[in-house]
Amino acid sequence: xxxxxxxxxxxxxxxxxxxxxxxxxxxxxxxxxxxxxxxxxxxxxxxxxxxxxxxxxxxxxxxxxxxxxxxxxxxxxxxxxxxxxxxxxxxxxxxxxxxxxxxxxxxxxxxxxxxxxxxxxxxxxxxxxxxxxxxxxxxxxxxxxxxxxxxxxxxxxxxxxxxxxxxxxxxxxxxxxxxxxxxxxxxxxxxxxxxxxxxxxxxxxxxxxxxxxxxxxxxxxxxxxxxxxxxxxxxxxxxxxxxxxxxxxxxxxxxxxxxxxxxxxxxxxxxxxxxxxxxxxxxxxxxxxxxxxxxxxxxxxxxxxxxxxxxxxxxxxxxxxxxxxxxxxxxxxxxxxxxxxxxxxxxxxxxxxxxxxxxxxxxxxxxxxxxxxxxxxxxxxxxxxxxxxxxxxxxxxxxxxxxxxxxxxxxxxxxxxxxxxxxxxxxxxxxxxxxxxxxxxxxxxxxxxxxxxxxxxxxxxxxxxxxxxxxxxxxxxxxxxxxxxxxxxxxxxxxxxxxxxxxxxxxxxxxxxxxxxxxxxxxxxxxxxxxxxxxxxxxxxxxxxxxxxxxxxxxxxxxxxxxxxxxxxxxxxxxxxxxxxxxxxxxxxx
Amino acid sequence: xxxxxxxxxxxxxxxxxxxxxxxxxxxxxxxxxxxxxxxxxxxxxxxxxxxxxxxxxxxxxxxxxxxxxxxxxxxxxxxxxxxxxxxxxxxxxxxxxxxxxxxxxxxxxxxxxxxxxxxxxxxxxxxxxxxxxxxxxxxxxxxxxxxxxxxxxxxxxxxxxxxxxxxxxxxxxxxxxxxxxxxxxxxxxxxxxxxxxxxxxxxxxxxxxxxxxxxxxxxxxxxxxxxxxxxxxxxxxxxxxxxxxxxxx
Amino acid sequence: xxxxxxxxxxxxxxxxxxxxxxxxxxxxxxxxxxxxxxxxxxxxxxxxxxxxxxxxxxxxxxxxxxxxxxxxxxxxxxxxxxxxxxxxxxxxxxxxxxxxxxxxxxxxxxxxxxxxxxxxxxxxxxxxxxxxxxx
Ligand SMILES: Cc1cc2nc3c(=O)[nH]c(=O)nc-3n(C[C@H](O)[C@H](O)[C@H](O)COP(=O)(O)OP(=O)(O)OC[C@H]3O[C@@H](n4cnc5c(N)ncnc54)[C@H](O)[C@@H]3O)c2cc1C
Ligand code: SF4
Ligand code: FES
Numbered sequence: 003x004x005x006x007x008x009x010x011x012x013x014x015x016x017x018x019x020x021x022x023x024x025x026x027x028x029x030x031x032x033x034x035x036x037x038x039x040x041x042x043x044x045x046x047x048x049x050x051x052x053x054x055x056x057x058x059x060x061x062x063x064x065x066x067x068x069x070x071x072x073x074x075x076x077x078x079x080x081x082x083x084x085x086x087x088x089x090x091x092x093x094x095x096x097x098x099x100x101x102x103x104x105x106x107x108x109x110x111x112x113x114x115x116x117x118x119x120x121x122x123x124x125x126x127x128x129x130x131x132x133x134x135x136x137x138x139x140x141x142x143x144x145x146x147x148x149x150x151x152x153x154x155x156x157x158x159x160x161x162x163x164x165x166x167x168x169x170x171x172x173x174x175x176x177x178x179x180x181x182x183x184x185x186x187x188x189x190x191x192x193x194x195x196x197x198x199x200x201x202x203x204x205x206x207x208x209x210x211x212x213x214x215x216x217x218x219x220x221x222x223x224x225x226x227x228x229x230x231x232x233x234x235x236x237x238x239x240x241x242x243x244x245x246x247x248x249x250x251x252x253x254x255x256x257x258x259x260x261x262x263x264x265x266x267x268x269x270x271x272x273x274x275x276x277x278x279x280x281x282x283x284x285x286x287x288x289x290x291x292x293x294x295x296x297x298x299x300x301x302x303x304x305x306x307x308x309x310x311x312x313x314x315x316x317x318x319x320x321x322x323x324x325x326x327x328x329x330x331x332x333x334x335x336x337x338x339x340x341x342x343x344x345x346x347x348x349x350x351x352x353x354x355x356x357x358x359x360x361x362x363x364x365x366x367x368x369x370x371x372x373x374x375x376x377x378x379x380x381x382x383x384x385x386x387x388x389x390x391x392x393x394x395x396x397x398x399x400x401x402x403x404x405x406x407x408x409x410x411x412x413x414x415x416x417x418x419x420x421x422x423x424x425x426x427x428x429x430x431x432x433x434x435x436x437x438x439x440x441x442x443x444x445x446x447x448x449x450x451x452x453x454x455x456x457x458x459x460x461x462x463x464x465x466x467x468x469x470x471x472x473x474x475x476x477x478x479x480x481x482x483x484x485x486x487x488x489x490x491x492x493x494x495x496x497x498x499x500x501x502x503x504x505x506x507x508x509x510x511x512x513x514x515x516x517x518x519x520x521x522x523x524x525x526x527x528x529x530x531x532x533x534x535x536x537x538x539x540x541x542x543x544x545x546x547x548x549x550x551x552x553x554x555x556x557x558x559x560x561x562x563x564x565x566x567x568x569x570x571x572x573x574x575x576x577x578x579x580x581x582x583x584x585x586x587x588x589x590x591x592x
Numbered sequence: 593x594x595x596x597x598x599x600x601x602x603x604x605x606x607x608x609x610x611x612x613x614x615x616x617x618x619x620x621x622x623x624x625x626x627x628x629x630x631x632x633x634x635x636x637x638x639x640x641x642x643x644x645x646x647x648x649x650x651x652x653x654x655x656x657x658x659x660x661x662x663x664x665x666x667x668x669x670x671x672x673x674x675x676x677x678x679x680x681x682x683x684x685x686x687x688x689x690x691x692x693x694x695x696x697x698x699x700x701x702x703x704x705x706x707x708x709x710x711x712x713x714x715x716x717x718x719x720x721x722x723x724x725x726x727x728x729x730x731x732x733x734x735x736x737x738x739x740x741x742x743x744x745x746x747x748x749x750x751x752x753x754x755x756x757x758x759x760x761x762x763x764x765x766x767x768x769x770x771x772x773x774x775x776x777x778x779x780x781x782x783x784x785x786x787x788x789x790x791x792x793x794x795x796x797x798x799x800x801x802x803x804x805x806x807x808x809x810x811x812x813x814x815x816x817x818x819x820x821x822x823x824x825x826x827x828x829x830x831x832x833x834x835x836x837x838x839x840x841x
Numbered sequence: 842x843x844x845x846x847x848x849x850x851x852x853x854x855x856x857x858x859x860x861x862x863x864x865x866x867x868x869x870x871x872x873x874x875x876x877x878x879x880x881x882x883x884x885x886x887x888x889x890x891x892x893x894x895x896x897x898x899x900x901x902x903x904x905x906x907x908x909x910x911x912x913x914x915x916x917x918x919x920x921x922x923x924x925x926x927x928x929x930x931x932x933x934x935x936x937x938x939x940x941x942x943x944x945x946x947x948x949x950x951x952x953x954x955x956x957x958x959x960x961x962x963x964x965x966x967x968x969x970x971x972x973x974x975x976x
Contacts, residue, residue: 041644042702044742045652100723103712103774105731105738112725136651137738144710144767156699179691180843208646241623244649311623337649340668341623452635496640500605500842501692504639605844661858689845697845733936751861754850797868798928801860814931821932 003436004177004184005425008036008153009417010410011173011186013160013215014194015043017135017402018381018409020142021095022192025410026417027149033417036186038155038175040210040506043143047196047208048402051135052247052333054127055399057093059114063124065089070575072397075121075289076361076390077533078550078577079228079570084368084387086573088397088404095403096128104141105130107330117330118252119396121289121582123282127396132247132333138399158184159506162435163191163218163377164428170222170376171423174432176439178506181499183439185432187425190376190413193219193364194406197382198517199232202357202467203459206238206245215383217513219364220520224372225554227385227568228362229517230525230535233393234468236293238356239341241311246334246353248395251286253330254278255319257293258350259305265315269296271582278321288582291392291534294355298468309352311342316350323347355468359398361389361534362524365554365568370409376416380409387552387571391533443505447491451504454492455511458485462518466525471539479522483562486515520555520563527565528553546577596620596671598629600641601683603690611683611690614638618671626666626680627655630694643694650807653741656748657694658683663745663805685748687757700757701744704764708786710771713779730775737770737815739808746802746812752795759795760786762802762812769815772822784826793819867924870917877914880907926951 010026012019015037023037039046058068068089073080100106100114107115107129119127130137146152157178164172164185172187198213199205220226236257237246251257256277259265264285267274271288275281286293297315300306306313319327319334324347327335331346338344338351364379366372366386372379380386381402388401458481465478489512496504530545531537551567558564595617603611616637618629630643643666645655650668657666660674660681674680688696746762747753753761768787772780787793796816803813855861880902887898901907929951930944 041646041652041654042698042742045646045654047647047652049652049741050647050649094720097720097723101712101714101717101720103771103776105735106723108726108728108731110728112727112730114723133651133739136741140738145712147706148709148711156702179697182842208648208652210646242648333651340650343623451639494639498604498606498640500844501642501695503642504634603846605846606842611846686848687850689847691843691845729941730938749860751850751854754854799861799864800928801858801864804860811931814934817928817932818934 003433004182006036006184006186007034007422007425008186008188009033009422010190010192010413011036011038011188012192012194013038013173014046014196014381014383015039015041015143015154015156016046016194016196016381017048017138017142017399018406019043019046019192019194020139020146021403021406022194022380022410022413023152024142024146024149025407026414027151029411029414030418031149031151033151033414035152036155036188037146037152038158038160038186040157040159040178040214042156043146043154044140045210046139047211048135048139048399050206050208050245051138051399052132052245053249053252054117054119054129054134054396055096055138056119056122056126056394056396057096057128057400058089058126059093059116059128060124060126063126067124068092068122068126071122072388072394073390073575074578074580075394076392077544077580078546078572078575079390079532079552081368081387081571082573082575083571087368088388088401091404092400095400095407099138099141099403102141102145104137107131117249118280118282118287119394120248120251120287120293121283121394122396125282127249127252129249132249132331135399138402159509160214160218161439161509163222164432165222165374166423166428166431168375169421169423170374172425172428174435176506178501181502181505183436185425185428187423187428189417189420189422190378192409192413193377193379193383194381194409195383197360198514199357199360201458201462201514201518201521202232203456203463204238204243205357206235206243207358212510212514213360213383213517214510214513215379216363216520217516219372219374219377219379220516220555220557222374222377223556224374224377225365225556226362226517226520227365227552227554228391228524229360229521229555230466230528230553231361231389231391231533232357232466232521233290233359233361233534234294234355235358236290236297236355237317237353238358239337240309240314240352240354242341243356244337244341245358246317246337246351247331248290250317250319250331250334252280253319253326254280254322255286255317257286257353258316258318259300260307260316265300265305266293266296269299271296283582289392289580290358290395291536292582294468295536297355307352312354314352314354317353318350319346320348320350359393361385361391361393369412370405371412376421378409378413380405385552391535439509442492442508443494443499443502444497445492445494447493449488449491449493451492451494451508451511454485454488455514458482458511458515458518461485462521466522468536470525470535470537472526472537475522475526479526479562482515482518482522486519489515516557520557523563523565524553524555550577594620594675596674597679598633599679599681600633600694602641602693603684604640605692620671620675622672624671626657626659626664626669626671626682629671629680630666630682641694642692651741653743656685656696656743656745658686658748663748665743665745665807668807685744687748687750687754688744696744698744701747701761701763702742704760705742705767708760708764708768709779709783710767712771712774712777713782714776715778724776726775733775734770734773736810737766737773740766740770740810740812741808743807745805745807749801749805751799752797756791756795758791760789760791762816765793765796765819766810766812766815769819780822784823787819787823788826793817793823796820867921870921873910873914873917874921876910880910922955926955
């Protein structure tokens with residue numbers, strides 16, 4: 003077994019991990035910072051974000067308005083102290099990215115341009131054409147290269163956290179190229195491993211988005227918070243699930259049924275806005291959960307379009323004209339052409355809701371620290387308390403900057419205290435873990451990896467999808483338990499070490515199953531409807547008396563998840579109605 | 593639906609002394625990408641075949657392979673286009689060491705990218721609370737060069753890189769140009785030694801195939817050859833200074 | 842364990858791909874041009890040796906083989922010129938805050954320039970040779 007040591011090790015080279023690395027290097031250039039990722043950083047799924055990144059910049063906008071939108075959008079399940087901190091720092095992070103070279107789209111006079119985004123009452127979404135995440139990620143990666151304090155372990159796959167005396171003291175990783183296991187000791191570990199939407203059959207996520215960090219923490223007894231809240235994005239391509247950004251609607255695209263009717267007006271999001279004149283928070287710019295739910299009803303009513311790849315509705319951009327589409331949405335045009343053979347200039351794009359974003363994640367305090375000393379979590383894998391029951395588009399990219407920086411600084415502070423554990427002391431537990439991984443590599447049980455994965459994805463789609471009914475939820479919970487048992491009987495065919503992706507996928511499936519378990523148990527336990535968690539049959543309404551609380555899923559040794567509850571931090575916006583459509587929008591009772 | 597033959601060049605470092613070919617039969621529907629086919633093989637036929645992928649939407653840059661001799665992103669290549677050829681030959685990207693099967697070792701390419709100082713260099717730091725002004729016209733000057741996804745197809749397309757792996761190559765030199773052409777940047781003189789170096793722009797003989805295979809229309813050949821112009825001008829200016837006794841060296 | 846396979850670039854790499862073959866063709870245009878230059882040098886040399894030698898060279902230049910060679914050289918020169926001029930807009934980009942020229946104009950200017958240059962040469966040659974030829 004190889005052995006390494008660092009002051010801080012960051013798992014994940016996406017937007018959150020890179021920002022944390024830079025912040026740590028800036029706050030203490032003397033530190034040895036190790037950035038470890040199972041793919042080269044610029045492959046991280048931040049690269050796929052299209053639409054934009056929030057930050058108040060227009061004179062008629064305000065931090066309060068951003069706060070209100072976020073809290074109302076999250077159906078009052080956001081920790082308001084966290085939201086406050088977030089809105090105060092989002093713009094400065096966007097500016098920092100600008101200073102590092104991010105090509106934010108501009109107005110003709112050369113100043114920053116912003117676009118409308120779902121659930122935001124005023125335009126505050128910074129964008130870089132329709133490749134915002136791509137530009138943010140490459141800017142951060144390239145900027146990270148100028149800090150000698152940052153070392154990288156590219157294509158290292160983290161398999162386990164190492165805990166000594168109640169502190170997180172390092173981790174175990176596989177060097178994917180050689181297949182060798184490596185012990186890495188560190189004073190602080192930051193998890194920045196991204197989301198987990200690959201637990202679903204149809205999703206907008208890349209193949210690497212498998213909830214690894216969430217499961218790593220969960221297995222060490224750190225609770226996963228608000229895992230029942232999974233955002234379906236209303237506009238993915240049928241079949242592949244590839245995302246068509248919300249910006250397409252922000253720019254004026256409309257959603258219609260097969261006969262061209264803009265059905266959202268029937269779901270409390272109207273009145274119908276004139277073509278090409280999108281109104282913030284109305285119609286197509288309502289929040290994602292509402293739009294996805296509306297699709298579900300339309301599908302039940304048989305008004306959707308039947309395509310070869312399943313039911314869909316139309317996203318119509320034609321009235322924008324070729325020039326605007328080419329200028330603002332070139333990537334969307336390219337994606338539609340390539341993957342569904344539709345030129346958005348001349349035809350509407352078929353779209354349908356697909357699983358997109360995990361609002362929940364590893365529970366942290368508002369400074370990104372978990373309850374396990376030495377372990378921090380940030381980005382989509384974490385639940386810092388920002389998104390509540392439904393994330394507003396463009397808040398999550400902004401989250402990477404604001405909390406990525408915070409996590410880097412916090413870890414740097416801890417590392418400066420010199421709390422490192424001697425790697426030799428970690429050796430015994432590392433070797434025990436490594437032996438388990440080795441056994442999996444050569445496992446020869448009867449179960450097939452691909453079959454288990456597909457069964458899990460279908461079960462999650464059926465039970466923990468857009469609408470959740472009790473019988474199906476219970477069936478999913480049972481199914482996940484069954485799959486976890488069958489996972490112990492896995493048989494792998496490869497058996498070699500060097501770049502054995504079958505082995506890595508098997509480990510990922512283990513992570514996914516843990517995440518699916520936490521999600522389904524939390525979903526069953528939350529007996530209300532809130533944000534993206536909807537139970538129309540048994541609990542159709544929000545219930546603040548009982549469930550104005552975060553769910554905490556904890557792994558039980560040898561058993562299923564146990565769910566407990568944590569109070570939500572409410573400072574200045576008491577729970578109110580979520581208003582969309584033509585009515586005025588305000589956090590109630592302010 | 594129909595099927596199509598897929599021949600993959602395999603190389604498993606632990607078992608094989610040299611690469612060899614393996615034939616698979618995969619389903620071939622209208623919208624199936626080559627990546628879908630590789631994943632089908634992995635799931636259903638042969639889990640030991642290794643390939644890289646993630647986004648499956650042509651933006652992460654992971655999935656580059658040689659397809660019937662051309663460098664391509666497997667997620668942006670469709671089986672329907674090979675029906676006539678009848679067979680799809682897949683191997684790891686050319687000009688790079690093969691780690692295993694379809695997985696090329698791109699660490700050398702990444703090192704080249706790191707070498708050219710690909711970050712915004714400012715000598716006068718801007719205040720924290722305002723953005724630089726940059727008009728859409730100014731942005732347009734470097735915008736295409738900022739679209740590179742580091743997929744390394746252009747390296748597989750470049751015979752000069754194949755001959756001499758020390759050549760910084762298309763993507764790295766393009767990235768240098770991307771920052772040099774950015775109105776906010778003040779670092780072009782710091783990058784000049786890299787452009788001028790033996791392994792810099794002058795190793796390029798304008799084969800131009802890199803630009804043909806680039807999936808993002810970055811046009812690296814143009815970037816490099818514009819770099820030659822910049823390098824020439826820089827040479828001229830230095831020579832002039834030298835003659836006047838003001839060497840900047 | 843790592844044991845990457847180190848591929849060797851095959852000697853005939855340029856045969857494997859149409860793009861490489863086109864490139865090699867462009868580069869290969871240098872060969873007939875070089876040959877033609879040698880022929881011209883030979884002509885000058887013969888000229889310096891006197892009228893008889895020069896006349897022999899002239900008549901040799903009109904043999905079918907020599908004409909074929911000159912035809913190939915002309916085609917090569919044209920190909921080289923056309924392909925290079927086509928690349929100009931990728932190399933010479935005039936786009937700054939002070940001055941911006943559409944790449945298509947840059948291309949057009951170079952095409953016209955090349956055409957004018959060649960026509961000029963032809964005219965000048967004819968003008969120089971006319972009295973001699975007429976006399
Ligand atoms: C298609 C799409 C479009 C989106 N558009 C927007 C948008 O317009 N606006 C917005 O605000 N948000 C958007 N989002 C959400 C946002 O992009 C993500 O939440 C965010 O990018 C996540 O960043 P991250 O750094 O947390 O994780 P990621 O970028 O996913 O990075 C995770 C990193 O962790 C590494 N990793 C994971 N597991 C391991 C392991 N076991 N060992 C080693 N390394 C590991 C990975 O290699 C990777 O480097 C979008 C999301 C998707 C999917
Ligand atoms: S220049 Fe094009 S081909 Fe080369 S790495 Fe970048 S995107 Fe890929
Ligand atoms: S899988 Fe990301 S570019 Fe092909």
